[in-house]
Amino acid sequence: MSENKQTLGFQAEVKQLLNLMIHSLYSNKEIFLRELISNASDACDKLRFAALNEPALLGDDPDLKIHVSFDKAARTITVSDNGIGLSREEAVEHLGTIAKSGTREFFAALTGDQTKDAHLIGQFGVGFYSSYIVADKVTVVSLRAGLPADQAVKWESSGEGEFSVETVKKTGRGTDVTLHLREGEDELLSSWKLRQIIRKYSDHITLPILMKQEKWDEEKKEQVETGEEETVNQASALWARPRSEISDEQYQAFYKHIAHDFEDPLAYVHARVEGRQEYTQLLYIPQHAPFDLWDRNARHGIQLYVRRVFIMDDAEKLMPLYLRFVRGVVDTNDLPLNVSREILQESKDIEAIRGGCVKKVLGLLEGLANSEEAAEKEKYARFWQEFGRVFKEGVGEDFANKERIAKLLRFASTHTDTPEENVSLADYVGRMKDGQEKIYYVTAETFTAARNSPHLEIFRKKGIEVLLLSDRVDEWVVGYLTEFDGKTLQSVAKGGLDLGGLEDAAEKQEAEQAAGEYKALTEKIKAVLGEKVKDVRVTHRLTDSPACIVADEHDMGGNLARILKAAGQKAPEMKPILEINPKHPAVLRLKYEGEGADSHFDDWANLLLEQATLAEGGTLDDPAGFVKRINELMLALSGKSN
Numbered sequence: 001m002s003e004n005k006q007t008l009g010f011q012a013e014v015k016q017l018l019n020l021m022i023h024s025l026y027s028n029k030e031i032f033l034r035e036l037i038s039n040a041s042d043a044c045d046k047l048r049f050a051a052l053n054e055p056a057l058l059g060d061d062p063d064l065k066i067h068v069s070f071d072k073a074a075r076t077i078t079v080s081d082n083g084i085g086l087s088r089e090e091a092v093e094h095l096g097t098i099a100k101s102g103t104r105e106f107f108a109a110l111t112g113d114q115t116k117d118a119h120l121i122g123q124f125g126v127g128f129y130s131s132y133i134v135a136d137k138v139t140v141v142s143l144r145a146g147l148p149a150d151q152a153v154k155w156e157s158s159g160e161g162e163f164s165v166e167t168v169k170k171t172g173r174g175t176d177v178t179l180h181l182r183e184g185e186d187e188l189l190s191s192w193k194l195r196q197i198i199r200k201y202s203d204h205i206t207l208p209i210l211m212k213q214e215k216w217d218e219e220k221k222e223q224v225e226t227g228e229e230e231t232v233n234q235a236s237a238l239w240a241r242p243r244s245e246i247s248d249e250q251y252q253a254f255y256k257h258i259a260h261d262f263e264d265p266l267a268y269v270h271a272r273v274e275g276r277q278e279y280t281q282l283l284y285i286p287q288h289a290p291f292d293l294w295d296r297n298a299r300h301g302i303q304l305y306v307r308r309v310f311i312m313d314d315a316e317k318l319m320p321l322y323l324r325f326v327r328g329v330v331d332t333n334d335l336p337l338n339v340s341r342e343i344l345q346e347s348k349d350i351e352a353i354r355g356g357c358v359k360k361v362l363g364l365l366e367g368l369a370n371s372e373e374a375a376e377k378e379k380y381a382r383f384w385q386e387f388g389r390v391f392k393e394g395v396g397e398d399f400a401n402k403e404r405i406a407k408l409l410r411f412a413s414t415h416t417d418t419p420e421e422n423v424s425l426a427d428y429v430g431r432m433k434d435g436q437e438k439i440y441y442v443t444a445e446t447f448t449a450a451r452n453s454p455h456l457e458i459f460r461k462k463g464i465e466v467l468l469l470s471d472r473v474d475e476w477v478v479g480y481l482t483e484f485d486g487k488t489l490q491s492v493a494k495g496g497l498d499l500g501g502l503e504d505a506a507e508k509q510e511a512e513q514a515a516g517e518y519k520a521l522t523e524k525i526k527a528v529l530g531e532k533v534k535d536v537r538v539t540h541r542l543t544d545s546p547a548c549i550v551a552d553e554h555d556m557g558g559n560l561a562r563i564l565k566a567a568g569q570k571a572p573e574m575k576p577i578l579e580i581n582p583k584h585p586a587v588l589r590l591k592y593e594g595e596g597a598d599s600h601f602d603d604w605a606n607l608l609l610e611q612a613t614l615a616e617g618g619t620l621d622d623p624a625g626f627v628k629r630i631n632e633l634m635l636a637l638s639g640k641s642n
């Protein structure tokens with residue numbers, strides 16, 4: 001072994017991934033070539049970008065390209081590029097570990113069920129390691145652009161836990177990846193087969209993918225090499241071609257390339273904008289949320305090109321955060337080729353392009369949501385399930401498009417009483433009762449808590465629909481979205497119950513009368529509870545429960561206060577209002593028997609507040625006190641019945 005050769009172990013996750021990949025992706029084995037070509041193309045893009053500031057990196061080899069070749073006798077396939085290359089350190093780092101965000105979540109999500117896991121791997125991105133589906137040894141020889149020829153690296157591994165690296169000589173920068181095929185994979189050692197795979201998966205790659213040209217030899221009765229090379233793919237930017245010339249398959253293959261996804265996209269839109277700004281956009285919505293969707297700092301999926309030249313990945317300025325799941329390409333004529341992230345921050349052109357991209361995505365979603373076709377509607381439902389929670393952030397983030405976003409929101413509601421979020425605000429408004437002026441909602445930590453909230457009792461009795469909000473982000477949504485179609489959004493757990501035109505005169509009168517009759521009782525309870533409550537009053541929003549707590553109209557609701565606290569933020573100390581149900585036996589008992597010496601009035605009053613707090617999803621300051629009170633009352637009651 002030469003002195004500079006080192007043998008190192010793969011990161012544990014790499015071993016796991018390799019195992020999984022070989023077994024679950026075998027039926028899709030051709031994708032290894034797509035992945036290697038995709039990496040080669042990325043490496044060329046990186047070099048081109050680096051060369052904008054350092055033209056010497058291109059040296060005397062400025063035409064970036066990819067070669068695919070095979071050696072029948074040695075049973076190898078080689079993919080070569082003259083891109084940025086890898087240094088020895090980079091080879092160890094990039095080909096020995098998985099640095100992707102969400103790696104831990106990915107492995108946690110694996111089930112051991114091959115079909116399900118294959119699907120997950122697709123989402124995770126298979127990359128370089130997919131070589132091992134068909135190869136039992138892979139050799140990578142690479143020279144990093146800018147380094148001398150004797151500083152190249154040779155990386156080699158049979159994919160079984162270890163790899164070796166060695167410093168070697170290589171003429172010309174870039175990377176050669178050589179696969180030593182497994183037994184039984186010889187059908188890949190065919191010019192025809194490789195061309196077919198390249199055209200199927202990599203046609204859209206903008207760089208030329210070259211192979212040795214072959215010609216039919218009449219005498220030998222076989223294909224022979226002519227000594228020339230030819231380009232196998234179309235090698236033109238897909239998005240720059242007219243829509244009519246691009247097939248659905250080509251759009252999908254391109255998506256898989258740029259999004260590093262294994263599945264087809266859910267939907268896409270391709271448009272050229274002319275006028276003050278000139279740019280082309282090709283934007284995709286994936287079928288599934290990536291693992292790092294919740295990480296607001298995770299990379300964004302828009303690639304920026306200037307006049308077909310790749311400028312950067314992850315151009316976060318091109319898409320707002322709430323659309324961070326969108327993948328695609330924007331190609332503009334209006335920016336200089338050496339544009340930097342700092343310039344992008346300031347650019348008015350980028351501002352306008354971003355506005356245009358957002359409108360296109362919203363249009364695409366509206367097309368699905370409002371379509372008459374069941375399949376399209378189903379796509380919207382799927383979109384909502386995957387990305388709804390992120391999309392909702394748009395209500396607060398994108399003021400200019402608030403109305404359009406509001407129309408695209410979907411919620412669970414008492415109409416169906418299922419957790420599925422499929423009710424739009426327009427659906428709700430369409431079902432509003434005569435005399436109903438507001439859109440009612442309840443927020444809680446879980447769907448079950450929302451559905452069983454005591455605040456809903458009167459609404460259920462009267463058949464008035466209430467939106468059931470149980471995502472954390474919903475509190476934020478209703479904080480920004482106070483009105484839809486001229487109707488105010490009203491929390492059923494805030495302020496006094498004013499059902500407006502939904503109440504008849506008799507009900508109003510009854511409510512007023514009860515308030516008068518129970519004045520002494522509510523005052524007495526308030527005196528007992530003291531600082532714990534802001535007020536105590538009679539309500540007619542309850543039918544089954546004895547009491548509930550509500551927040552004052554302009555105070556923060558209990559659910560939001562809890563979310564803020566859980567997030568380590570300061571929530572103002574809000575005192576709740578205790579509302580009691582004048583028809584409930586427990587309340588009646590307090591009213592009529594509250595005077596006696598052994599009536600436990602204080603305990604009953606405290607219990608009303610405590611159980612209402614629990615029912616609302618809150619926690620008790622003094623749980624032990626609560627338990628003690630319950631026990632005492634149980635004993636007192638059993639003493640009575642004895």
Ligand SMILES: Nc1ncnc2c1ncn2[C@@H]1O[C@H](COP(=O)(O)OP(=O)(O)OP(=O)(O)O)[C@@H](O)[C@H]1O
Nearest residue numbers: 039040043085086094095125126127128129175260
């Ligand atoms: N031909 C190449 N030239 C230079 N670097 C390469 C090449 N192929 C792979 N790499 C490096 O190895 C890294 C790992 O490649 P791999 O294909 O596993 O993951 P990825 O490309 O980052 O992710 P994915 O393919 O899933 O999107 C790349 O990010 C890149 O840095």
